[in-house]
Amino acid sequence: MDETGSRVIVSSGNHCLVADSSGALHRCHPRSRRAPRPVCGDRVDWSADATAGWIDAIRPRTNLIERGDFRGRPRGLAANIDRIVVVIAPQPAPDALLIDRYIVLGEALRIPLLIWCHKQDLAPSTPTGAMHALRTRCEHQGIVLMTGSLLSDDGLAHLRTATRHEALILVGQSGVGKSSITQALIPTASRRIGEISATSGQGRHTTSATTWFERPDGGAVVDSPGVRTLRLDHLSASDVDAAYPEIAAATRRCRFNDCRHGHEPACAIRQGLESGEIDAGQWQRWQRLREETGG
Numbered sequence: 228m229d230e231t232g233s234r235v236i237v238s239s240g241n242h243c244l245v246a247d248s249s250g251a252l253h254r255c256h257p258r259s260r261r262a263p264r265p266v267c268g269d270r271v272d273w274s275a276d277a278t279a280g281w282i283d284a285i286r287p288r289t290n291l292i293e294r295g296d297f298r299g300r301p302r303g304l305a306a307n308i309d310r311i312v313v314v315i316a317p318q319p320a321p322d323a324l325l326i327d328r329y330i331v332l333g334e335a336l337r338i339p340l341l342i343w344c345h346k347q348d349l350a351p352s353t354p355t356g357a358m359h360a361l362r363t364r365c366e367h368q369g370i371v372l373m374t375g376s377l378l379s380d381d382g383l384a385h386l387r388t389a390t391r392h393e394a395l396i397l398v399g400q401s402g403v404g405k406s407s408i409t410q411a412l413i414p415t416a417s418r419r420i421g422e423i424s425a426t427s428g429q430g431r432h433t434t435s436a437t438t439w440f441e442r443p444d445g446g447a448v449v450d451s452p453g454v455r456t457l458r459l460d461h462l463s464a465s466d467v468d469a470a471y472p473e474i475a476a477a478t479r480r481c482r483f484n485d486c487r488h489g490h491e492p493a494c495a496i497r498q499g500l501e502s503g504e505i506d507a508g509q510w511q512r513w514q515r516l517r518e519e520t521g522g
């Protein structure tokens with residue numbers, strides 16, 4: 228059996244599951260130890276002999292999302308993604324640094340980002356200061372921000388329409404609702420999880436695998452447990468700057484090129500912080516991520 232352009236829907240270290248054009252799943256292995264490892268979302272050519280399925284080639288990727296492992300080395304997470312959906316909720320309270328990490332990643336890979344404020348049934352009637360700051364930032368930077376809930380009538384309608392035919396990766400803290408959203412967008416997701424467990428031969432499919440689910444309305448959703456944290460060591464300081472245009476512009480207005488934004492005269496950052504033009508929280512996060520990326 229030979230197939231071209233099939234989709235890798237789950238990838239582990241030494242094997243992956245490939246969905247053929249009819250959606251049937253096949254367990255495949257790289258041809259050799261040196262062969263590049265496919266990641267979730269890859270398009271691959273593969274073939275099967277009497278013993279096993281083999282990956283013959285990985286098609287060129289439109290993008291590759293990587294995350295730093297505990298040593299900061301980049302690890303492939305998912306490929307060919309049209310949009311990063313950062314899911315936040317009133318509970319657990321949003322982690323501004325994690326949101327910023329995804330804004331940096333989206334800018335660096337040029338993948339459009341959408342911030343989905345989920346569980347609106349739990350949202351306070353007056354937005355918190357943090358939510359207000361996030362909204363202002365999204366307006367300034369042209370980041371799409373939408374709200375919804377699984378407990379309201381229009382639920383995910385906005386998300387569905389705004390991302391029609393797109394391959395989404397849902398990212399965010401544990402417990403914000405990523406898997407619930409996947410199930411709501413793809414009613415057959417739990418059946419698919421059963422098929423994946425059966426084909427991978429690893430018993431119950433735990434939430435430990437990044438998985439590509441085809442959407443019934445076109446496109447796909449990638450649900451991944453590897454997205455609750457994100458290190459950016461493998462990105463550069465200029466990637467961080469691109470996600471903070473106001474801060475990056477202010478640093479260029481400081482009188483001294485090597486201004487450390489401490490006590491130097493005519494420091495545009497200090498002036499911006501004093502006048503309130505620069506958000507103090509954003510400034511702290513910029514410093515933190517610049518340090519992480521060696522800037």
Ligand SMILES: Nc1nc2c(ncn2[C@@H]2O[C@H](COP(=O)(O)OP(=O)(O)OP(=O)(O)O)[C@@H](O)[C@H]2O)c(=O)[nH]1
Pocket residue numbers: 345346347348349375376377378399400401402403404405406407408434452455
């Ligand atoms: N109130 C409320 N609860 C929701 C909503 N959507 C999901 N939940 C609940 O939130 C909890 C966490 O949802 P999950 O979908 O498991 O969250 P997750 O982001 O996939 O979490 P991890 O798998 O740990 O990363 C579950 O108890 C859901 O039932 C919503 O719109 N409103």
Ligand SMILES: [Zn+2]
Pocket residue numbers: 478481482486487488489491493494495496497
């Ligand atoms: Zn300065």
